[in-house]
Amino acid sequence: MGSAMHRSWSHTRQETYDRCPRALYFAYFPWGDPDQNLARFLRRAVTPERLAGTIIHDMIVIGLRNLMRRGDYPLGLAKNGIEQYDETLRISLRMAKTVRDGRKPPPEGACLFHHLYGVEDVEAEQRGRDTVEGCLTMFETSAALEFLKTTDTGQWERVLTDTDNIPSFDAGWELGFDSAGGLRVYAAYDLALSHEGDYILIDWKTGSKSGKSILSSRRQLAAYGLWAMCKGKSIEKIKVQAYYLNEDEPWDPQPLNATDVANAIAQIEAHDAVERATTTPIPDRFGTIVKYEADRNDFPAKPDVVKCRFCAYRSICAAGREVFEGELDLAS
Numbered sequence: 001m002g003s004a005m006h007r008s009w010s011h012t013r014q015e016t017y018d019r020c021p022r023a024l025y026f027a028y029f030p031w032g033d034p035d036q037n038l039a040r041f042l043r044r045a046v047t048p049e050r051l052a053g054t055i056i057h058d059m060i061v062i063g064l065r066n067l068m069r070r071g072d073y074p075l076g077l078a079k080n081g082i083e084q085y086d087e088t089l090r091i092s093l094r095m096a097k098t099v100r101d102g103r104k105p106p107p108e109g110a111c112l113f114h115h116l117y118g119v120e121d122v123e124a125e126q127r128g129r130d131t132v133e134g135c136l137t138m139f140e141t142s143a144a145l146e147f148l149k150t151t152d153t154g155q156w157e158r159v160l161t162d163t164d165n166i167p168s169f170d171a172g173w174e175l176g177f178d179s180a181g182g183l184r185v186y187a188a189y190d191l192a193l194s195h196e197g198d199y200i201l202i203d204w205k206t207g208s209k210s211g212k213s214i215l216s217s218r219r220q221l222a223a224y225g226l227w228a229m230c231k232g233k234s235i236e237k238i239k240v241q242a243y244y245l246n247e248d249e250p251w252d253p254q255p256l257n258a259t260d261v262a263n264a265i266a267q268i269e270a271h272d273a274v275e276r277a278t279t280t281p282i283p284d285r286f287g288t289i290v291k292y293e294a295d296r297n298d299f300p301a302k303p304d305v306v307k308c309r310f311c312a313y314r315s316i317c318a319a320g321r322e323v324f325e326g327e328l329d330l331a332s
C-alpha cells in the first residue's frame with residue numbers, strides 16, 4: 001500500500017496517468033510502498049531530452065529574472081546551459097553507479113535514465129546538448145524576447161523554476177467544476193504577464209512541433225487559463241501561446257479557447273473521479289484528512305515495449321521487467 005498527502009491534478013500528472021496508471025502510482029503515491037525509496041529516486045530519472053528541457057527552462061528563468069531586475073537579458077546563457085548539462089551528466093554517472101552497486105539511492109539530484117541501466121547512449125546525450133545550445137541561442141534573437149523587452153516587467157507574474165512552489169487553485173463551482181470537491185489543480189506556467197489589457201500565458205516548448213504536442217499544449221494552456229480565471233481574469237482577456245524555442249516562432253498569443261477550457265474542466269473532473277475511486281482518505285483523530293492511501297493493484301500496469309523502455313519505474317514494475325527480461329533489476 002502506498003500513500004500521498006494530497007490528491008491533485010497537473011498536466012504532468014494527467015500525462016503520466018494516460019501513459020500508464022501504474023506509473024502514476026509510483027510517481028505520486030510512493031510513501032509506504034515497499035519500493036518507496038527507489039520509486040522516489042526513479043521519479044528523478046530523466047532522459048537527456050528531458051534534462052535538456054529542464055536546463056533550458058532554468059536558464060531562461062535566470063535570463064528573464066535579470067531582465068526584470070536589471071532591464072537586461074544576459075547573452076551567452078547557452079554556454080552556461082551546456083556546462084550545467086555536462087556537469088549533470090558526470091554526476092549522474094557517479095550516482096547511477098552507486099545505485100547499481102546496491103547502495104541506498106541519494107535523496108536529491110537527477111540521474112540519467114540510461115546511466116541507471118548501464119546503457120551507453122552517446123547520440124541521445126549529444127541531441128540533448130544540441131537542444132540546450134540551439135534553444136538558448138535562438139531565444140536570444142527570438143520574437144518572444146524582442147516583445148518581452150518592450151513590456152513593463154512590473155506587470156509580470158513571478159518567473160518560476162522547477163523547484164519553486166507551483167501556483168495552484170482549488171477546483172470549484174465558480175470555475176465550472178461540478179464534482180471536484182476542493183481538488184488542487186496546479187498551473188506551472190512558464191510566463192504570465194499583463195500587457196495592454198490582455199493577460200498572456202506562455203509555455204516554452206523545447207521539443208519539436210507536432211500534431212500531438214500541439215493538442216497536448218492546448219490542454220495544458222487551458223488549465224493555466226483556468227488558474228488565471230481563478231485570479232479574476234476574464235476569459236475574453238486571456239491569451240495563450242505554446243512557444244517552440246527551436247523554431248523560428250512568431251510572437252502570437254491567441255485568445256483562450258472556451259471549448260479548450262470546457263474540455264480541460266471535463267478532463268480534470270474525470271481524472272479526479274478516477275483517483276477518488278482508487279484512493280482512500282485517511283483522517284487523523286480530529287477528522288482532518290492527513291493522507292490518501294492507494295493500492296498499486298488499483299493502478300493497472302499497461303506494459304508496452306516503447307512506453308516501458310523509457311519508463312523510469314521499469315525496475316520496480318513486474319510488468320515492465322517482463323517486457324525487458326534480463327535487464328538490470330535495481331530492486332534486487
Ligand code: SF4
Pocket residue numbers: 019020021022023301302303304307308311312313314317318319320321
Ligand atoms: S514499466 Fe511499463 S507497465 Fe510498468 S509502470 Fe512503466 S510504463 Fe507502466
